[in-house]
Amino acid sequence: MSNSDILISCQGISKIYKKGQQEIKPLSNLDLDIFKGEFLALMGPSGSGKTTLLNLLAGIDSPSQGKLNFNGKDITNFSRRKLTKFRASNIGYIFQLYHLVPVLTxxxxxxxxxxxxxxxxxxxxxxxVKALELANIADRADHYPKQLSGGQEQRVAIARALVSDPPLIVADEPTGDLDQSSAKKILDLLKSLCAELDKTVVMVTHDPKAxxxxxxxxxxxxGVLQETENVAH
Ligand SMILES: Nc1ncnc2c1ncn2[C@@H]1O[C@H](COP(=O)(O)OP(=O)(O)O)[C@@H](O)[C@H]1O
Ligand SMILES: [Mg+2]
Structure with missing residues (x-):
């Protein structure tokens, strides 16, 4: 693969949180290239730094050490204000519990x-309209979150992540609160975003099947990465 196939490049990334005298280092000197259009799953025990890494990739937080490149641009030292602007057009974020605003349709x-x-x-x-259609939830456009099932709420959240047409979608345990059949549909949808829309998806999951x-x-x-190439698709 050439450099132009890389969406995100992490070089020697560390994250250090300071809590009083105590230092917590959930990520330590991590190197990672993420390719355009790939579907990447991120696993690991609770507290191993998965959400921390996702937040760095998504420009929600900045690394304490190392270098982070996004689409050839060095975003390591972006200010909060610059990161907010960057996120608006580059990142779609999907949460385990959807995070929809209850008073909005x-x-x-x-x-x-x-x-x-x-x-x-x-x-x-x-x-x-296009995002709702892509997420197969256009028929529920006028519904409020409480009138939707968990799987349908997650579809709305995926539409919200897609609406700015960002190259990267990150998802933090997006099927963690769903039954098996709804989870399967959400996974199929995420997979199709890569295959058909050429999105890059990074998904944290506890479920080896997912x-x-x-x-x-x-x-x-x-704080250390190991990787496997998946064979079953
Ligand atoms: N804002 C924060 N301040 C201090 N410590 C944090 C903060 N966010 C996460 N941590 C700590 O960093 C470690 C990794 O957390 P996290 O990335 O949420 O793990 P995971 O998502 O794999 O469960 C944990 O020990 C957690 O307590
Ligand atoms: Mg987490």
């Missing part, structure tokens, strides 16, 4: 990330 939840971008009302409408949907699985243990 599915449509309005998906429209939310666009309100901080300079789009006309018409362009917003076009994008929201990880087999990915092209590659990384195991994080005490």
């Amino acid at each position: 599915a449509y309005e939840n998906v429209e939310l990330p666009l309100l901080i971008q300079p789009f006309s009302r018409k362009e917003r409408h076009r994008r929201v 990880a087999t949907c990915a092209d590659r699985t990384l195991f994080l243990e005490k």
